[in-house]
Amino acid sequence: MSTSQDPGRGAQLRLSSVGRDFGANTVLRGVDLQVPAGQFVAIIGRSGCGKSTLLRLLAHLDQPTRGRISLGAGEAAGGTRLMFQEPRLLPWARVIGNVEVGVSDANLPASRRERALGLLVEVGLAGREDDWPGVLSGGQRQRVALARALASRPQLLLLDEPLGALDALTRIEMQRLIERLWLDQGFTAVLVTHDVSEALTLADRVVLIDRGEIALDVRVDLPRPRRRDNPELGALEEQILDYLLDGANKDQAPAAA
Amino acid sequence: MTTSTSGVLPVEAQQDEAAPRREVPTWLKVLQVRVADAGAGWVLPIGLLAVWEAAARLGFMAETILPAPSAVLLAAWTLLLKGELFTHIGVSGARALAGFAVGxxxxxxxxxxxxxxxVSRKFTDTTLQMTRNVPHLALVPLVIIWFGIDEGAKLFLVALGVFFPIYVNTLLGILTVDPQLVEMGRAYGMSNATLFRRVLLPGALPSIFVGVRYGLGIMWLTLIVAETIAASSGLGYMAMQAREFLLVDVVVLAIIIYALLGKLADSVARALERRSLQWHPSFRAS
Incomplete structure (x- = not known):
């Protein structure tokens, strides 16, 4: 229900029995997933369940051993952008230069700068364009990374636990910022996280991956912005956590860590 | 306050004098500290010079062993007037720069x-690392046979000496660029050229500067040896000629000029380093 924004901007994503092996070790068995344009999907699971591998496949940083990944083009031609766990800003480029990394080289320098400045305003860092990344706080660095990721108007934004290292308050601020920009721009978003409540706050749909397969696929049809004390949200969180913990009991060996 | 009003005149006068000093202590203190900081490094060399001059004047040291600083200065002035000094400095400087540029x-x-x-690394690195262990100055006899005492000999030796520190540090710099940033560059669709310009080269630059500064040291060292052994102009040649005529003051002058040129090259490299590594916490202006 919350995919009410312009669906033309985002890309459709279709994964058919995607698998990835590392040597003899099968990390992803066969993942089938269809994401309509503009949807916000959260992928959760225990560490080592293959969720980051899946994201790297989507970002073309890695190739699947089996299966196909296809991306139906949306109207925007900005392609796929990935926001990493760490900000990964270039320490030798000023904030504005780092955001310009995300803008295509095809643009003229002046229009690249203008676009980058506009995004810094969007993420609440107006006036910081000439600072070195080294002087920013952790949350501000992730904001710059977000501005860089959105600078090319991507159709698909991949988020690899980008808020994991932030303090609780900054985390909530960043979640709101991501939600607002997603509603504004209508890209398709895939968020990998191990935080169930973060997934439920942001996503239209929560996909749980267990032992390399999709174990649970839950729609979250709740109005936005979602309040943390919403009882429906609490019930969903219980359901997912129960599954995660029961899974751990059923299969002790790999979950020992 | 009460003491000042009830005090006798001389006391009051003393306090008037003291009052302004207490009101402007900040800039005065800063100035004092600055002068002390800048001056501290020079206390020892100036003191040594004074002792040296005194020892020479008082006849503790023979003129033929170590002439007084004033005598060296006089020699510099004489050579300057004859125009020889600048010619020699120019020749040596040109050799140093050419060798540094090539190597x-x-x-x-x-x-x-x-x-x-x-591919390139597998093919050449082992060879380069092996040759690196040959002291390049050991090649001097061979180089004289090859090039005689021409410019080629000096150029070859300086270039060879400068080559290794710059090669090793450039290689190290590129190899140690944060792989996460390289991955980011690729994920953000950078072409190889853009990746090099925006990520690899700036990431390797701190290490490259270390190589440049090492290289500059080796550049002077090599040049001094090469000019002393086989040359017909330049500072080393000037020193060797002076030795033949027992002009110890000119020999000492040549040594001092080498020291000053070395310091100058290092300062230029440092300034460049500070300029291009502004982002680096160690070079950030306070």
Whole structure:
């Protein structure tokens, strides 16, 4: 229900029995997933369940051993952008230069700068364009990374636990910022996280991956912005956590860590 | 306050004098500290010079062993008037720069090539590391046979000496660029050229500067040896000629000029380093 924004901007994503092996070790068995344009999907699971591998496949940083990944083009031609766990800003480029990394080289320098400045305003860092990344706080660095990721108007934004290292308050601020920009721009978003409540706050749909397969696929049809004390949200969180913990009991060996 | 009003005149006068000093202590203190900081480094050399001059004047040291600083200064003035001094400095400087440019560019180029391409590294690195262990000054006799005492000999030796530190540090710099940033560059669709310009080269720059400064040291060292052994102009030649005529003051002058030129080259490299590494916490202006 919350995919009410312009669906033309985002890309459709279709994964058919995607698998990835590392040597003899099968990390992803066969993942089938269809994401309509503009949807916000959260992928959760225990560490080592293959969720980051899946994201790297989507970002073309890695190739699947089996299966196909296809991306139906949306109207925007900005392609796929990935926001990493760490900000990964270039320490030798000023904030504005780092955001310009995300803008295509095809643009003229002046229009690249203008676009980058506009995004810094969007993420609440107006006036910081000439600072070195080294002087920013952790949350501000992730904001710059977000501005860089959105600078090319991507159709698909991949988020690899980008808020994991932030303090609780900054985390909530960043979640709101991501939600607002997603509603504004209508890209398709895939968020990998191990935080169930973060997934439920942001996503239209929560996909749980267990032992390399999709174990649970839950729609979250709740109005936005979602309040943390919403009882429906609490019930969903219980359901997912129960599954995660029961899974751990059923299969002790790999979950020992 | 009460003491000042009830005090006798001389006391009051003393306090009036003291009052302004208490009101402007900040800039005065800063100035004092600055002068002390800048001056501290020079206390020892100036003191040594004074002792040296005194020892020479008082006849503790024979003129033929170590002439007084004033005598060296006089020799510099005489040579300057004859125009010889600048010619020699110019010749030596040109040799140093040419050798540095040739050796530095080859070292930089090979360092980049081997840092960026595994094929190139596998093919050449072992050979380069083996030759690195030969002291380049051991080649002097061979170089004289090859090039005589021409400019080629000096150029070859300086270039060879400068090559290795720049090669090793450029290679190291490229290889140690944060792989996460390289992955980011690729994920953000950078072409190889853009990746090099925006990520690899700036990331390797701190290490490259270390190589440049090492290279500058080796540049002077090599040049001094080469000019002393086989040359017909330049500072080393000037010193060797002076030795033949027992002009110890000119020999000492040549040594001092070498020291000053070395310091100058290092200062220029440092200034460049500070300029291009502004982002680096160690170089950030306070």
């Amino acid at each position: 530095g560019l080859i070292g930089f180029g090979l360092g980049l090539a081997n840092g960026l391409s595994n």
